[in-house]
Amino acid sequence: MGVPLKIFIAGGSGFIGRHLIKAFKAHGHNVYGLARDRVRGKLLEDLGCEPIIGNLLTNGPWERKIEKFDVAVGCTMPGKRGQPPAMRQVPELLKSHTDACSTLINAAMEGQVRGVVMTFGVLGYGEHGEEWVDEDTPWEPLGYGRFISAARDQLKHLAEYKRLPATFLFPGWVYGNGGWFKDQLLPGLEQGQARIVGAGENYISFVHAEDLAEAYVLAAEQLGYAPMSDDRPVTQMLNLVDDRPVTQKEWLSVVAHALGKPLPGSVSKEDCAKQAGELWAESITCSARVRNDRAKAALGWTLTHPTIKEGVPAALDSIRKER
Ligand SMILES: NC(=O)c1ccc[n+]([C@@H]2O[C@H](COP(=O)([O-])OP(=O)(O)OC[C@H]3O[C@@H](n4cnc5c(N)ncnc54)[C@H](OP(=O)(O)O)[C@@H]3O)[C@@H](O)[C@H]2O)c1
Numbered sequence: 001m002g003v004p005l006k007i008f009i010a011g012g013s014g015f016i017g018r019h020l021i022k023a024f025k026a027h028g029h030n031v032y033g034l035a036r037d038r039v040r041g042k043l044l045e046d047l048g049c050e051p052i053i054g055n056l057l058t059n060g061p062w063e064r065k066i067e068k069f070d071v072a073v074g075c076t077m078p079g080k081r082g083q084p085p086a087m088r089q090v091p092e093l094l095k096s097h098t099d100a101c102s103t104l105i106n107a108a109m110e111g112q113v114r115g116v117v118m119t120f121g122v123l124g125y126g127e128h129g130e131e132w133v134d135e136d137t138p139w140e141p142l143g144y145g146r147f148i149s150a151a152r153d154q155l156k157h158l159a160e161y162k163r164l165p166a167t168f169l170f171p172g173w174v175y176g177n178g179g180w181f182k183d184q185l186l187p188g189l190e191q192g193q194a195r196i197v198g199a200g201e202n203y204i205s206f207v208h209a210e211d212l213a214e215a216y217v218l219a220a221e222q223l224g225y226a227p228m229s230d231d232r233p234v235t236q237m238l239n240l241v242d243d244r245p246v247t248q249k250e251w252l253s254v255v256a257h258a259l260g261k262p263l264p265g266s267v268s269k270e271d272c273a274k275q276a277g278e279l280w281a282e283s284i285t286c287s288a289r290v291r292n293d294r295a296k297a298a299l300g301w302t303l304t305h306p307t308i309k310e311g312v313p314a315a316l317d318s319i320r321k322e323r
Helices: 015-026 038-046 062-068 087-110 149-162 179-190 209-225 248-259 269-276 278-285 293-299 308-322
Strands: 006-010 030-035 050-053 071-074 115-119 166-171 173-175 206-208 235-240
Touching (some): 015 179, 015 209, 030 038, 062 087, 071 087, 071 209, 087 149, 115 209, 149 166, 149 235, 173 179, 173 209, 179 248, 206 209, 209 235, 209 293, 248 308
Parallel strands (some): 030 050, 071 115, 115 166, 166 235
């Protein structure tokens, strides 16, 4: 590693963001996080990250502070924390997410940051049944992708117009210590409330949070250290998923088995939509087998947890150790 990089993270107090802070620090980089208030700022401080108070949706002093950074990372989620998004909110959430990410790209450009790493997700590819999907597959967002990934093309044009080197990352479903895996799925399985939605034969592409975070470090180091080469597109797009997409049913059977619980029963997609919302039902039943070859080649990314067989027990160990 060269001189430590100065990394700015928007979304550092979130599930993925916390793993990013840990990984950047473990690699010796200096990490600063945008926090919307002092309470969230304290959370960042406890992770060893210096907070900068600000909101991507509001212009403020944070935009000038970005000048001292080498790389800016965007990993935010629109909407109210802890409130599941509803289908009717999609236009408003998409606008909010596009505005937030555009402000970050503009601030990074003004501040002469060397590059930005932005987060989308593989739900952007939409429904592909048993087909394999790579970064050239048409983008037809479904579920949560309707308001996160649908912002991709507009933000790509913005980065290219500004000539700001950008890496757009498309994580699969991220499991690990925190987030939906710890707070919803595990209690749901423990209490017998989790369900297979629909037939459970749809393919889902997962990634362990720690493997994901390593890829962000590699992407940021590439932007922060290497001068832009002519053969690198201004915006590089990479899928971050493990080596083996699995069916929804296989996923639940692996997690249930690791917890010593039976495979849950099933619920129809329609009933799931009534209970958990249409966006969730659409997301969990969406099928795409996503390839990771490009990320491995472009970043030199290797996975500690290449499949859920290794990753799920590791995630559970990490959660149990913390309890
Ligand atoms: N989790 C997954 O499985 C997964 C999979 C693929 C893609 N993704 C994408 O990854 C991103 C992060 O996901 P996550 O699960 O880590 O979400 P999360 O836990 O809800 O965290 C969201 C973060 O964004 C921050 N934030 C939201 N709006 C902001 C704004 N206007 N200004 C500054 N900060 C703002 C939040 O700050 P506060 O702490 O103040 O709320 C929080 O730190 C999302 O775009 C999501 O779609 C997630």
